[in-house]
Amino acid sequence: MERRLLATACIALVVALLGSAETQAELQVNASLEVAAIETDAAAGFPDGSLSKLRYGKADNRMQLLGGYLQLQSDYRSTLNTKLAVNVNPQSDDPIGIIDAFVQFRPLPWAGLRMRGKVGAFRPPLSFEHGADGWETLYTTNASAINSWVGEELGMLGLELSLKRDLASTGGRRYWSLGGAVFYGNDTAGTLLSWRGWSINNWQTNWGGTIDLPPLRFINNNDGQSQRVEPFLEMDDRPGFYGFVELGEARRWRVRMLTYDNQADPTVIEDGQYGWRANFLSVSAQWQLARRTGLIAQWMDGVSAMGELRPTGRRAVDIGYQSSFIMLTQSFAAHRLSLRYETFDVTDRDDYMNDDNNESGSGWTLSYQYRLNDHWRIGAEWLAVASDRPNRNQFGQAAQQDEHMGMLVIRWTY
């Protein structure tokens, strides 16, 4: 159903966007492509069915197209914004697809308040690491584990509303903001975190796209479960929701707390996909320490479970997951240097001993970017991720893995 809805919405969007040339609205086109030379010691990246924390493995050590996007956006007096973003993910089974398709109503401030209403396909506003265009990472090439997961498994068709104190019309220094959404889709959220675990990458799942799961014995023995997860499915027609509150001071600091619940029925199974009841709490913050020095941090804690309730009070697969990161970024003219440290854990809470989804790990990311001009940026990034995941034993690997990856990145944007 959600695919038909999305297809209809996208056709309407394209008509609206093309029609905007005939009206007073402004059509804006943005595009980006990113390639990198990769050198990693990981045995195989997770898209190749491994339990690696990285997207690439030794076999991928060469130039790779990381991804790109084409985004069309139309503004009518700024109060009606229509956006359609097409993403390229060469490692996906669906390499070209939609990541954003929505219409946003943003009237001028009224009574000192900014009201926003958005309807369509979008992600929850969780990441301070990503920019608005094509949901591209700003400070590093690979996002933190938390926001990598957001790119992989979180997306919805929904209605989002928010209210924010307007600084320009109130003359205030600090603002608050309240918002939330009701949505369809995303009933499988947590599948990937359970069976593959956290990852540090720049993957974006396209609408209707899938991500391969590792060929675990538990999945193979479970006839109902497909070998891949389709993250944006709606299976029980029960809308999910998220709500958020933000406090901040213009260009100084902001803190956002978001709570999410997909309201999925964990007993539903459809075409090899189970419903996973997922909810989490996330707190993200950013702080301009000095003009060229900034700090970004985020913390997330949640649960996800699927299957019938067992006599033990647990469902067949039941996990808790936590992650946090802190990143320091320093800019100097066209140069930027960023350093991020993160930790991540998955706690297996169910009683299936043969499906051990426990995990713990930590990672360092060091990234340098140099902006050559408005269109070209080059950079170098180095990742070191140490993780412990007992389930690697079933592939004949040690549970404890230290993985490293270096990237020389060239990015073109229009």
Add this chain to the structure above:
Amino acid sequence: MTLRLNLFGSLLFTFSSLCLAGAAPDTRAVSELGSPRTVIFELRAGNGERLPDAAVVVTGEHTEPHPSTQGTAIMSQVNERFEPDFVVVEAGASVAFPNNDRVMHHVYSFSQARQFEIPLYQDEQPSPIRFDRSGVVIVGCNIHDQMIGTIVVTDTPYFAMTDERGRAAVPVPAGATTVDLWYRKGERYVRTERAIPSKALASTRGRRVTFTIDDATSSASTTADSALEWNEDY
């Protein structure tokens, strides 16, 4: 000769009158004619750093007829910021808002002194906005809510912006004894009133007055290499 006084609680007030014979114009004849005398105001932050892009506005009653400085000031949009983000104009003057970004902006103000809204599509040069009433006008952008600009509309032509050395040459008419200083505090511009030292007004030689503003932010943060992005994602 330097005289230091503590005034206005925590605000430190410093007055310097530098006797630079070579630099001092002969203003006696001018002041005798009743024309405004030019005073050089130098603004410094509490840490001693100079304060560029601040403003000195002569306040109080002064009845001299004044030459009109009405014209068009510019507050453009660059890298999703107002550039400059602080403009002082005399009532009756206009401000143009050219959009130099690749994205659209929609500039508005709900301030009492002037209310307006103009969508700024790319490559479009809308008519400047005229400001007839004195007061403070805070402008914002409906798309980028971290963009904030301040326009001070004065009812006097006796004002000037400070240069990169933190100095402003301001004509001070007879009878004027106070100035408003507009300076950056964090991401905002705020005002403080100071008395012009009588010695500066009485002196016929080079007049320079230094004001130290303890809570001023010395370096403008309106640069493209700012550390963080603040995009709106909802």
